[in-house]
Amino acid sequence: MTQPPPSPPSPLSPSSPLRPSPPGSPLSRIRVGSAPDSWGVWFPEDPRQVPWQRFLDEVARAGYEWIELGPYGYLPTDPAVLTEETARRGLRVSAGTVFTGLHHGAAVWERTWAQVADNAALARAMGAEHLVVIPAFWRDDKTGAVLEDRTLTPEQWRALTSLTERLGREVRERFGLRIVVHPHADTHIDTEENVTRFLDATDPDLVALCLDTGHYAYCGGDSVRLIETYGERIGYLHLKQVDPEVLAGVVAAGTPFGPAVARGVMCEPPSGVPALEPVLAAAGKLDVDLFAIVEQDMYPCPPDKPFPIAERTRRFLRSCGA
Structure with a gap:
């Protein structure tokens, strides 16, 4: 197994206004970060996306220490190169x-594992401890074309749960990572009913959960209630809000997720729902080490739009104690 590189020192000094929560505070074990998604990055390559160097420069300048890899191939996949690029920015x-x-069963296992292994190897080489697992969409997120039934059969549920457990076991044994499954709009793990069933x-x-507060609200769920009820299953957080007015129109029209994002359904905190203060407070009560990664879905977006939002969001989260 590839050994992770040494962790770079934190860029935050004790006197910094962006210093971590003081030891003993309810949120002292929550580590806040951001992701390429907050810079409008959905694909490994796309001319409408900012170059990876600009993402790394700006995410560090906005006050974040932690990042996710994003779509495999967007950031350099050579661990030596990526280690150098992140370390010199304090990331x-x-x-x-x-x-x-x-949910498609054993027939997709080998194809799935091939892409999982590449991602997991890079994540582990970079010193990460988690792999975020997102279910497949039941309709195309660009065209809205229905790809399959939005409701799984009992047999498909059994395949989904058993193979996810297998994935969790093999990722842990081969790479030392923990999988965290991400409920997502337009997938089969979306609503409170489906999330709790899973x-x-x-x-x-x-199997742990990556609770994305925006996607869960998009699908009608209550993040605080989920944390309070299934706290031992929460392994990771994505911090995100939805605009309730845009969401109401999206739901009424049956708009697919991609066009909904283009309409601004995911909005800058603290202007949307759910309120993030009680989410963070509930997460803090779990008293476990927990990442809380900001992900404001924006695709496509003007290249100059993400940085000011990221900077304001970091300040807002700091005001919440995170």
């Missing part, structure tokens, strides 16, 4: 991200 990697379609059917030792 560290919290997780990689993969998309899966495990959690109840999977082994807590193998």
Whole structure:
């Protein structure tokens, strides 16, 4: 197994206005970061996305220490290169991200594992401890074309849960990472009913949850209630808000997720829902080490738009104690 590189020193000094929460505070074990998604990055390559160097420069300048890898291939995939680029900016990697379609059963395992292994190897080499797992979409996020039924059969649920457990076991054994499954709009793990069904059917030792507050609100869920009810399953957070007025129109029109994002359904905190202060407070009560990664879905977006939002969001989260 590839050994992770030494962790770079924190760029935050005790006198910095962006210093971490003081030891003993309710949020002292929550580590805040951001991700390429907050810079409008959805794909490894796209001319409408900012270059990776600009993302790294700006995410550090906005006051974040932790980042996710984003779509595999956007950031350099050579660990030596990426280690140098992140370390000189005072950045560290919290997780990689993969998309899966495990409800399709054993036939997709080898194809799934091939992309998981690449992502996991890079994440581990960068010193990360998590792999964010996002289920496949049931409709195309650009065209809205229905790809399959939005409701899984009992057989598909069994395939989803059993193969996710297998994924958790093999990722841990081969790479030393913990998988955190990300409920997501337009997937089969979305609403409170489906999220709790998934959690109840999977082994807590193998499968944790990446609670994305924006996606969960988008699908009608209550993040605070989920944390309070399934706290032991929360392994990772994505901090995000939705604009309730835009969301109401999206739901009424049956708009796919991609066009909904283009309409601004995911908005800058603290202007949307859910309120992040009670989410962070509930997470702080778990008294566990927890990443809280800002992800404001913006695709496509003007290249100069993300940085001011990222900087303001970091200040807002600091005002919440995180």
